[in-house]
Amino acid sequence: ACPAHRPLPGSRVRHGFPPAVEEALCGVTGAQLELHYCLQALGEYFDQSHVALPNISKFFLHQALEERKAAEALMKYQQERGGHYCSKTIQKPNCDYAVSLMKALELAMVQWKTMLRYFEELYALSVENADPHSASTIKKQFIGPKIQKIKLMGDLLTNARRLDCSQDGRNSLGDYFMDRLQREFRTSIEPESSDHCSPCPPLQQCTGAAEGLKRPQRECSQHRNGTGPIYATIHCTTMLPQCNNGTGAKVRQGREGL
Numbered sequence: 001a002c003p004a005h006r007p008l009p010g011s012r013v014r015h016g017f018p019p020a021v022e023e024a025l026c027g028v029t030g031a032q033l034e035l036h037y038c039l040q041a042l043g044e045y046f047d048q049s050h051v052a053l054p055n056i057s058k059f060f061l062h063q064a065l066e067e068r069k070a071a072e073a074l075m076k077y078q079q080e081r082g083g084h085y086c087s088k089t090i091q092k093p094n095c096d097y098a099v100s101l102m103k104a105l106e107l108a109m110v111q112w113k114t115m116l117r118y119f120e121e122l123y124a125l126s127v128e129n130a131d132p133h134s135a136s137t138i139k140k141q142f143i144g145p146k147i148q149k150i151k152l153m154g155d156l157l158t159n160a161r162r163l164d165c166s167q168d169g170r171n172s173l174g175d176y177f178m179d180r181l182q183r184e185f186r187t188s189i190e191p192e193s194s195d196h197c198s199p200c201p202p203l204q205q206c207t208g209a210a211e212g213l214k215r216p217q218r219e220c221s222q223h224r225n226g227t228g229p230i231y232a233t234i235h236c237t238t239m240l241p242q243c244n245n246g247t248g249a250k251v252r253q254g255r256e257g258l
Contacts, residue, residue, distance in 0.1 A: 014082025018129040021122075022083040025074060025134075028118050030088045032071035035111050038093035039064035042104050045095075053175060055185040056101060063108070063149075070142065077137060101175050102160050102167045109153040116146040156184065 043060035046053045075085045098104040119142045126135035159182065163174030179185055 011082035013080070016131060016133070017081040017083060018131055020129055021126050021131050021134050022078065022081075024122050024125050025078050025083065026085055028115075028122055029071050029074040029078075029085055030090070031115060031118055032067055032074060033090055034093070035115055036064050036067040036071060037090055038095055038111055039067060039108065041093045041095050042098060042108070045098070046101075046104070053101070053179040055179045055182075056104075056175075059185050060104070060108075070145075073141065081134075100167050101165050101178060102157070105153055105157050105160060109150060109157070112146055112149050112153065116143065116150065119143050119146060152184065156182070 039060050043057045043064060045051065045057075046060065047057035078085055095104075095107055098107045119138055123135050123138045123143065126132075126138065156178075160174065160178060163177050164172065165174040165178060166172040
């Protein structure tokens with residue numbers, strides 16, 4: 001809860017919004033902004049020249065941006081319900097000891113677990129004060145994404161342990177592999193090569209070739225009935241569709257030789 005919160009009187013849109021829930025929303029919003037500040041500090045650290053892990057830096061900066069958007073969504077929700085957010089002093093993030101990838105991932109997991117506990121307490125408070133709208137919004141828009149991020153941090157920590165990433169600030173080969181190969185850290189994928197042979201036109205466009213393919217069936221059926229020749233010769237002078245590498249011309253020359 002926010003001890004400095006004071007509800008604004010005279011709101012025309014306020015309806016069924018308990019003061020306890022409004023005060024708790026204000027406090028959780030401040031904690032959300034502190035988490036944004038912490039993740040941004042981690043992203044800036046991994047972008048320094050003596051660390052040089054750009055993909056990991058972009059990952060933490062992107063997560064910080066998402067946490068800031070979540071805090072802004074909480075502020076907007078309070079305004080829609082007739083409340084308000086009282087500004088508070090954001091403390092300096094305690095992440096100076098997170099000088100390695102392992103420490104940074106562990107710190108991010110602890111921070112997200114703390115925020116998940118705050119939202120769970122806020123959900124229980126909303127249910128206790130008969131505010132189903134706040135309870136439903138918190139459960140769908142905030143508790144679910146936090147659970148997914150905690151699972152993501154667990155997977156990243158497991159892979160970091162497998163690669164034997166350093167924990168004392170020394171840039172190891174495992175940190176480099178995590179930065180270059182981990183799917184969640186890679187922000188761009190190389191486009192597929194477009195240097196392919198241009199697609200050939202469908203066979204139905206070549207009427208001569210199509211008739212030539214149909215002719216053996218008729219002649220073979222005549223041979224089975226005893227009315228046709230024993231050997232049938234197929235002549236198709238129509239050019240087959242050519243690809244960029246000239247394979248169509250080679251096939252045509254081979255058929256004319258036959």
